[in-house]
Amino acid sequence: MPVTSLPTLLLALLLDAPALWRAFVxxxxxxxxxxxxxxxxxxxxxxxxxxxxxxxxSYGAEDPSEAGEKDDAMSVSVDRVHSPGRRAADRTEPPPAVPVPAGELPPAPVAALTAGDGRG
Structure with a gap:
C-alpha cells in the first residue's frame, strides 16, 4: 500500500491526534x-x-480463470434409466366401481378396517 494513500494518512492522523492537539490547540x-x-x-x-x-x-474471491485450474470438484453424470414398461400382471384399466344404494356409504376395504389395531 502506498504511503500517501488516504487510509494510511487518516490512520496516521488518528494515531497522532493527541500530539497534534497538544501542539496546535x-x-x-x-x-x-x-x-x-x-x-x-x-x-x-x-x-x-x-x-x-x-x-x-486470501479471504477474497478467486478469479474464474484460476478456479478452473483447481480440480477439487468431482463431476458426476447420471444416466436416466427408463422403465421397461408395465408388467403383464398389472391392470391397465381402473377397478370396477361398486354400485352404492342411495343414502348409504360405500363399503370400506377390509384391510383399511383392520390395519394398525393389532386385533386382526
Missing amino acids: LQDLDVATALTRYLIAVAVSALMIGALRRITA
Whole structure:
C-alpha cells in the first residue's frame, strides 16, 4: 500500500491526534515534534494497513480463470434409466366401481378396517 494513500494518512492522523492537539490547540508541545511524530505515525500506519491487507488477501474471491485450474470438484453424470414398461400382471384399466344404494356409504376395504389395531 502506498504511503500517501488516504487510509494510511487518516490512520496516521488518528494515531497522532493527541500530539497534534497538544501542539496546535493547547500549544504546550513544539509543532516540529508533533509533525515528526505524525511522519512516524504515517510509516507505522502504512505497515499496519499493509500487514492487514496481506492477512486478509486470501479471504477474497478467486478469479474464474484460476478456479478452473483447481480440480477439487468431482463431476458426476447420471444416466436416466427408463422403465421397461408395465408388467403383464398389472391392470391397465381402473377397478370396477361398486354400485352404492342411495343414502348409504360405500363399503370400506377390509384391510383399511383392520390395519394398525393389532386385533386382526
